[in-house]
Amino acid sequence: MSPEEQDLVMGLVFAPGSPPTRTIDEVLAHFGETDGGALALRLLRDAMERRDADDVEMALIIKAAAGAPPDDFLEPLTVLFPAEWHREHEDIVSTLARLRSPETLPTLVLATHWVPEHLDWDENRALAVKAIWALGALPGRQAREVLEGLRDDEDEIIRENALRQLARRGEL
Template identity: 75%
Template sequence: MGGGQAMTPEERDLVMDLVLVPGKGRTRTLDEVLAHFGESDGGVLALRLLRDAMERRDADDVEMALIVKAAAGASGEEFLEPLIELSRADWHTRHEDVVRMLGKLRSPRAVPALREAARWVPEYLDWDENRALAVKAIWALGAITGAEAREALEGLRDDENEIIRENAVKQLARRGEL
């Protein structure tokens, strides 16, 4: 797969085989996938696939890249900027995964994007009255230390949505900042 080309259906199937199936496990190893793509490091491959998919605004390939990232356990700082950009992009449907991954990075640089994600309802999530994306963003904010994250949570404490308010209060309480 060169730059600018979508993954083939076979490559997508290969990556999908990395997904953990309850009761079955994985049907393929990360090493097999790495070998196919000519890469030795899962994080490097995930980042390459992610940047390529973002350049092409290919929602399916973003999902594939995030699967490789998760399978490789890759969580380096180099994912921060692409994930922040993806958290604000309206052309894919993996916002909950992206926000969860941003939370794991625990970077104060992610606070503005997470604050936006807590308030934004992408069109494809319009049906979700539980506001799962907002809740994940608020929990991600709760995991980030520092004044900026605290201020973001305090701002969300006054949101018109009850679920957002309740979760912001829970996170502030958990942090001992109520």
């Protein structure tokens, strides 16, 4: 994606005190597309192939702005998650959490303990906490067993959040 296209996509972002300057329709027209989800998926796969962290971010911005269903992104996001070359680990876990699919379990489990280099500074373990909350929303025995295993973790933040999720599920 060119710097001009990245600027166009960044115009979709809402930030406090700074409303979006572009619409999804403008971005779709620029790329000659009518389906934001299809565009985001195409751009995401291309960015993954080229290992381009900035373009991964752009694809996920388009996905969010288009309101694309997360189901279409399950496979590429679970493949992308453990890669160190991008910075979208938290957004990936948030997207997978919305799926509430047992297929996300291995990725969510990984996210409870693995800390990508770019998040090494985070003492609050936001990535792990998001993953634990996503696990708490997953139905079934496997998610419960993972949470039960986390309640004895050496990390206090992981323990406390696992216990909260087990309590919320009525399984404590």
